Amino acid sequence: MDLSSINPVLLLASLMVAATPIMLAAIGELVVERAGVLNLGVEGMMITGAVCGFVVAVGTNSPWIGFAGAALGGALISLIFGFLTQFLLSNQVATGLALTLFGLGLSALMGQGYIGIKAPAFPDWYIPVLGDIPVIGPIIFQHDPMVYVGLALVAAVWGFLRYSRAGLILRAVGENHEAAHALGYHVVRVRMLAIMFGGACAGLGGAYLSLVRVPQWTEGMTAGAGWIALAIVVFASWRPGRLLLGAYLFGGVTVLQLNLQAAGAAIAVEYLSMAPYLATIAVLVIMRAGRAPGSLGQSFHASR
Amino acid sequence: MTEPLLRLWGLTKAYPGVVANKDVSFDIGRGEVHALLGENGAGKSTLVKTIYGLVKPDSGTMTLEGEPFQPAEPRAARAAGVAMVFQHFSLFDAMNVAENIALGMENPPPQAEIAAQVRQVSDQYGLPLDPDRIVGELSAGERQRVEIIRCLLQDPKLLIMDEPTSVLTPQEVAILFETLRKLSRESTAILYISHKLEEIRALCDNATVLRLGQVVGTCDPRTTSARDMAELMVGSTLHVPHKEDKPAGETVLALKNLSAKAPHRFGTPLRDIVLEVRKGEVLGIGGVAGNGQDELVAALSGEMKTAKAMIHYKGQPIGNLAPNARRKIGILAAPEERMGHAAAPDMSLTENAILTAMTREKLTTNGFLHWAKARKFAEGVIAAFDVRTPGPQNAARSLSGGNLQKFVIGREIMQAPEVLVVNQPTWGVDASAAAAIRQALLDLAAKGAAVIVISQDLDELMEISDRFAALNEGRLSAPRPAAGLTVEEIGLMLGGAHDMEVAHVDA
Numbered sequence: 001m002d003l004s005s006i007n008p009v010l011l012l013a014s015l016m017v018a019a020t021p022i023m024l025a026a027i028g029e030l031v032v033e034r035a036g037v038l039n040l041g042v043e044g045m046m047i048t049g050a051v052c053g054f055v056v057a058v059g060t061n062s063p064w065i066g067f068a069g070a071a072l073g074g075a076l077i078s079l080i081f082g083f084l085t086q087f088l089l090s091n092q093v094a095t096g097l098a099l100t101l102f103g104l105g106l107s108a109l110m111g112q113g114y115i116g117i118k119a120p121a122f123p124d125w126y127i128p129v130l131g132d133i134p135v136i137g138p139i140i141f142q143h144d145p146m147v148y149v150g151l152a153l154v155a156a157v158w159g160f161l162r163y164s165r166a167g168l169i170l171r172a173v174g175e176n177h178e179a180a181h182a183l184g185y186h187v188v189r190v191r192m193l194a195i196m197f198g199g200a201c202a203g204l205g206g207a208y209l210s211l212v213r214v215p216q217w218t219e220g221m222t223a224g225a226g227w228i229a230l231a232i233v234v235f236a237s238w239r240p241g242r243l244l245l246g247a248y249l250f251g252g253v254t255v256l257q258l259n260l261q262a263a264g265a266a267i268a269v270e271y272l273s274m275a276p277y278l279a280t281i282a283v284l285v286i287m288r289a290g291r292a293p294g295s296l297g298q299s300f301h302a303s304r
Numbered sequence: 305m306t307e308p309l310l311r312l313w314g315l316t317k318a319y320p321g322v323v324a325n326k327d328v329s330f331d332i333g334r335g336e337v338h339a340l341l342g343e344n345g346a347g348k349s350t351l352v353k354t355i356y357g358l359v360k361p362d363s364g365t366m367t368l369e370g371e372p373f374q375p376a377e378p379r380a381a382r383a384a385g386v387a388m389v390f391q392h393f394s395l396f397d398a399m400n401v402a403e404n405i406a407l408g409m410e411n412p413p414p415q416a417e418i419a420a421q422v423r424q425v426s427d428q429y430g431l432p433l434d435p436d437r438i439v440g441e442l443s444a445g446e447r448q449r450v451e452i453i454r455c456l457l458q459d460p461k462l463l464i465m466d467e468p469t470s471v472l473t474p475q476e477v478a479i480l481f482e483t484l485r486k487l488s489r490e491s492t493a494i495l496y497i498s499h500k501l502e503e504i505r506a507l508c509d510n511a512t513v514l515r516l517g518q519v520v521g522t523c524d525p526r527t528t529s530a531r532d533m534a535e536l537m538v539g540s541t542l543h544v545p546h547k548e549d550k551p552a553g554e555t556v557l558a559l560k561n562l563s564a565k566a567p568h569r570f571g572t573p574l575r576d577i578v579l580e581v582r583k584g585e586v587l588g589i590g591g592v593a594g595n596g597q598d599e600l601v602a603a604l605s606g607e608m609k610t611a612k613a614m615i616h617y618k619g620q621p622i623g624n625l626a627p628n629a630r631r632k633i634g635i636l637a638a639p640e641e642r643m644g645h646a647a648a649p650d651m652s653l654t655e656n657a658i659l660t661a662m663t664r665e666k667l668t669t670n671g672f673l674h675w676a677k678a679r680k681f682a683e684g685v686i687a688a689f690d691v692r693t694p695g696p697q698n699a700a701r702s703l704s705g706g707n708l709q710k711f712v713i714g715r716e717i718m719q720a721p722e723v724l725v726v727n728q729p730t731w732g733v734d735a736s737a738a739a740a741i742r743q744a745l746l747d748l749a750a751k752g753a754a755v756i757v758i759s760q761d762l763d764e765l766m767e768i769s770d771r772f773a774a775l776n777e778g779r780l781s782a783p784r785p786a787a788g789l790t791v792e793e794i795g796l797m798l799g800g801a802h803d804m805e806v807a808h809v810d811a
Contacts, residue, residue, distance in 0.1 A: 165406075165412070168399075168403060168406060168407060169407070171396075171398075171399065172396050172399070172407050175396040175397065175398050175399065176394075176395070176396050176397070178394075179394035179395060179396060180396075180407075182358065182378070182390060182394040183378060183394055183407055183408055184357070184358075184377045184378030184379045184382070185407075291398065293398075294396075294397065294398065
């Protein structure tokens, strides 16, 4: 095994890229769950976003419009979930699982003519001055814009939940929907908006895979990233700061194990592939403190 | 007479199968404390929800200060000056006091300013409260203070209070009444809903009585006796539980320095409880919620096991027996929370009957259920305790609180226990059902069983107990004969309004 072939700067730089799709999907799901809705369809919304983003980007030759299309696609498919669970009061777990299966099938259908095509280039930003700092520059300040969009979203969600009136209402709806209703807040409206935000974020996360990381369309390309995003939300105790940590940890170990594989480490590939999942869960379980939103996963129906 | 603050005229609201309010009309004047009386299901909740904008009436009008008043949602009602303190607190456990208060306001100022306002208002009205505490960690009395202050910060013209005193100590009730009188002097009208007629007599200027959705009478509570008001509510002569004096029997259950760790983070440890309960007596245990009531019931029922020698039954140590083993030898219990603890909400009454009566009523053989026998037992409970339900096949959830409570208590009494432990037997139950439950407990004791009643309703304990003891922070005071105890003595046994004194020191 030749560990010298692993460049630590490149490793850390690719960590930020590897973490971004999960982070995007997870921050959306965090908002959904803080509003008291458990949407297990993240994987399906991600892959729908991946194909929508790819199709739009190829059609318009603009990655930016592609990302917008992905967010829209994710939000639209999440509306199905929202309509079924919030208005028809269907079971959230079953509906979420169905959404994942539906998303996987729908994306395969939509992406049929796009296999083997290359996505339009999405160049990295070169941030002057900051990007020139040795070591730190290439690690933090020489990435594509979506890496920073993801970080900005996490920070925005943190501030929204902590400081804004709307964030307080969203938390109240998730904590005790009966009480929120009694005080005159619109539980279903808040939840529908949260679900759409979650869908849009998952769509962005999916499109990041198909437009930046791979960048191609293949069927089932999300490969479980949506499930990891769900797990990170829970193990991060529904807090944006910990979510960031979980996503980076997962991204970091993923990149590391790929590098170790390439360097020919004397560990079976299967164990290396497990490593990111085990490491993320282990760390977040150890850190775990805090409780789920009080009304998480319960259907709400205004009675009398 | 001047124009009233709020006038209700011909309010009618029907739900499928039931008319909740029928042609309800009355006035509330400025600064008036107006009582709304009625049994469970009389339509009080629907009526106040209409005023608060949560329910739209089918017909009828309301005017507030002479202007038409039709709040489409609570926001509109709050904007017009109507505030409400809910019976089941509308609070968010995971958030702090200031956040909870901000959620009940229209245009809340920043958190820091709310905190300052909370301190000011809580000082002004003698309701100490720390705005930074997490609501989930507060006592019931403090939680209620959060609700009241949330209302007061909006400067309401009308304050609606739904059953506000059921969780308070006598001292806390006195403080609440002081606050309400002060508000009334500042010309805030109060619509006060309660089952406790003596409180209404002490506090209210006027009373409107509802029965089956209709106004059946109004009275001046200061000059009408509690009994007359109760009969107006029920519509028939009220049966007052009758207690016979009898000599005490031998000791059946003895707690010997019963101690136990708190079962969970918000629980209370039990500390060296010494108690002897005799055949044929009703032992009342008072105390403010959260002082070890749930833990004591759990230790007696066997849900929480203790060291073997800590509990003796007829001379045998039984502290380590599980609930079913205790049921077998005659110790039964009915916990406080009827939905989810005493009964499984989504299971039928027959199934719920099987869950505790299986052993004593022999409802199983070799692990197979005797459905016919179980149904008969459930029907027996329903008949004997006047549980109003179409039949034992109905889910526990479909029963009103009072009816389910009658079923839960009846299920244990029908198994002829030798020791029965009940926690809050009449919580949220209307006057006639409460009287029936109390009478059933007295009858059980008269047949020679030992009955332990844990309750926060001191009037109830004084009515049925032979001896009275108080729980305070997991310690039990020495029991004293209930006859002749004064409210002040009881208050002292309960530890007074101790948490309020602490809070004053903080302020």
